[in-house]
Amino acid sequence: GIVRLSSRDAVEKAGSEVVAADRRFLSEEVVANGVVAYDERRIAQLSARVPGAIWRVERHLGDVVQRGELLLFVDSQAVGAMKAAFLNALVSYETRQTQLAILEEVRGVVMGRQLREAAAALREARNQLTNAEQALVNLGFDVSAAEYEPLDDETRARRIRTLGLPGHVVDSVGAERITSNLLPLVAPFDGVVVGREAVVGEVVAPAQPIIDVANVSSMLVILDVAKEHAGKVATGQPVRFKPDGSERQYETTVSWINTEVNPTTRTLQVRAEVVGNGTAGIADGGLRANTFGRGRIEVAHRAAALTVPVRSLQWDGGRWIVFVPAGEAAFAARVVEPGLRDGEYVEIVEHDVAEPPLREVVGTGSHVLKSQLVLDRLEAGTP
Numbered sequence: 001g002i003v004r005l006s007s008r009d010a011v012e013k014a015g016s017e018v019v020a021a022d023r024r025f026l027s028e029e030v031v032a033n034g035v036v037a038y039d040e041r042r043i044a045q046l047s048a049r050v051p052g053a054i055w056r057v058e059r060h061l062g063d064v065v066q067r068g069e070l071l072l073f074v075d076s077q078a079v080g081a082m083k084a085a086f087l088n089a090l091v092s093y094e095t096r097q098t099q100l101a102i103l104e105e106v107r108g109v110v111m112g113r114q115l116r117e118a119a120a121a122l123r124e125a126r127n128q129l130t131n132a133e134q135a136l137v138n139l140g141f142d143v144s145a146a147e148y149e150p151l152d153d154e155t156r157a158r159r160i161r162t163l164g165l166p167g168h169v170v171d172s173v174g175a176e177r178i179t180s181n182l183l184p185l186v187a188p189f190d191g192v193v194v195g196r197e198a199v200v201g202e203v204v205a206p207a208q209p210i211i212d213v214a215n216v217s218s219m220l221v222i223l224d225v226a227k228e229h230a231g232k233v234a235t236g237q238p239v240r241f242k243p244d245g246s247e248r249q250y251e252t253t254v255s256w257i258n259t260e261v262n263p264t265t266r267t268l269q270v271r272a273e274v275v276g277n278g279t280a281g282i283a284d285g286g287l288r289a290n291t292f293g294r295g296r297i298e299v300a301h302r303a304a305a306l307t308v309p310v311r312s313l314q315w316d317g318g319r320w321i322v323f324v325p326a327g328e329a330a331f332a333a334r335v336v337e338p339g340l341r342d343g344e345y346v347e348i349v350e351h352d353v354a355e356p357p358l359r360e361v362v363g364t365g366s367h368v369l370k371s372q373l374v375l376d377r378l379e380a381g382t383p
Contacts, residue, residue: 001333002326003369003376011329016365018325021308021358026347027301028340030232032270034223034241036291039273042215044188045195047207049139052076054202054210055182056169061196065187070166071211072198073182080181082135083160089129090148090156096122139183140164191215194289219274219287221252223295224267232299233257239272243293250274250287254297270297300340305347312361313338313346314370322348323362323369331362331369 005011055075059065100118107115129145136143141164148156161180162170170178195212204210221241225233237254258269272295274287312322319335326332336358339347348358362369 001373003323003331003333003372004327005329005372008329014365014368016323016331016369017363018360019309019312019363021306021348021361023304024307024345025301025303026305026307026340026342026345027298028232028342029296030225030229030299032223032225032229032267032295032297034221034293034295036243036287036289036293037220037222038194038214038216038289039218039220042189042191042218043194044213045209046071046185046188046211046213047209048074048076048183048185048204049206050074050076050078050183051205052078052181052183052203054198054200054204057196057198057200059187059193059211061193063193065191065193065213067187067189069187070169071185071187071193071213073165073169073184074204074210075179075181076183077181079139079183080179082132082139083163083180086129086132086136086143086145087148087156087160089125089132090145091153093122093125093129093145094149096125136163140186185211187213189213189215190217214289216286216289217276219289221250221272221274221287221293221295223270223272223297224262224265225270225297227261227266227268229299230261230268233268233270233297234299238298239295240298241272241274241293241295243287243291246293302340302347305340306350306358307345307347308358308361309363310341310344310346312363312366314366316370316373321370322358323366324358325360325362333369333373334358 005014052074053076055073057072059069059071065071096118100115100122103115103118133143133145143160143163148159151159158175162175162178163180164184165178165182191213192215193211194214194216196210198204198210221239223239223241233254235254235257239252239254241250241252242248243250252272252274254270255273256271261268308322313336314321314323316333320338321333322336323331324334334355337349339349341347350358
């Protein structure tokens with residue numbers, strides 16, 4: 001395992017340079033291509049639950065909206081019919097309630113069957129009122145039968161007609177002229193309008209996407225990790241993502257790992273959530289959906305690893321070796337076990353306490369020494 005050169009001049013001609021084996025922070029990274037996407041938990045495709053036509057659009061593509069802010073209105077006859085059914089159910093309930101109260105007052109002169117029928121009719125009317133109320137609530141209206149009971153018929157009709165409409169909309173049309181068919185669509189959370197298929201007068205069907213709202217303050221980075229590195233990736237590992245064409249780098253952690261490999265690309269999908277992308281995200285110069293980039297996942301690190309340059313490490317056919325000085329013009333081949341690799345440096349794992357500490361190794365020119373070592377073995381007839 002000893003390589004002896006003829007002189008110091010021969011060492012210089014071979015280009016053998018001795019460098020120190022230092023301790024340094026070392027990390028191993030898995031590099032993967034990726035793309036930015038909206039967080040599925042923070043994007044909503046809004047649609048009307050009843051058929052109708054777009055009556056008015058309040059917010060447009062790119063607008064920043066707050067939770068509960070009005071986006072548009074749908075003019076639907078079904079909404080007007082539900083409002084009328086609610087008022088009719090309320091009147092029917094009050095009528096049944098009055099009838100039962102009258103029968104209760106003359107309990108002694110009426111048959112018990114009449115009382116039971118009146119009580120059953122009251123319960124039925126109450127159920128119909130609850131169903132009518134719930135139908136409006138399901139559309140997003142804030143309505144309660146208890147709030148309408150003390151009101152007279154004219155006040156009830158005026159209030160139900162403008163239910164869910166802001167004052168400026170009512171004032172722009174007139175309280176007496178505005179239709180009771182209007183269904184407002186509101187933003188479910190703070191975000192940005194990222195898609196709009198709404199044109200005034202356009203007929204829309206139930207569940208047809210009309211407007212998209214996304215909270216871009218949190219975006220997803222989706223990385224495609226090669227299958228040979230899949231076993232190294234785990235949730236919580238640090239991730240650094242750099243979008244194409246940008247000098248900015250985003251730091252986050254692995255939040256989700258797919259349970260299967262993509263059957264077409266044979267890659268493993270890994271997701272990382274980037275929080276704090278800005279209130280408006282795009283307007284703040286943050287991450288944009290569908291942007292490509294490259295991510296680096298730190299799968300392992302050492303705080304104080306014993307390292308040598310990668311060029312010092314040589315494979316002699318059955319083991320990894322490095323060359324250490326062993327005299328004026330001599331070098332000894334020392335068997336080592338490499339660990340993490342990070343750029344130009346590789347970790348040397350120390351197990352044998354009997355070995356002297358590794359302090360210096362040959363850097364540049366180590367391949368020349370390996371070639372000489374192999375040649376010496378061939379001449380000596382040793383494997």
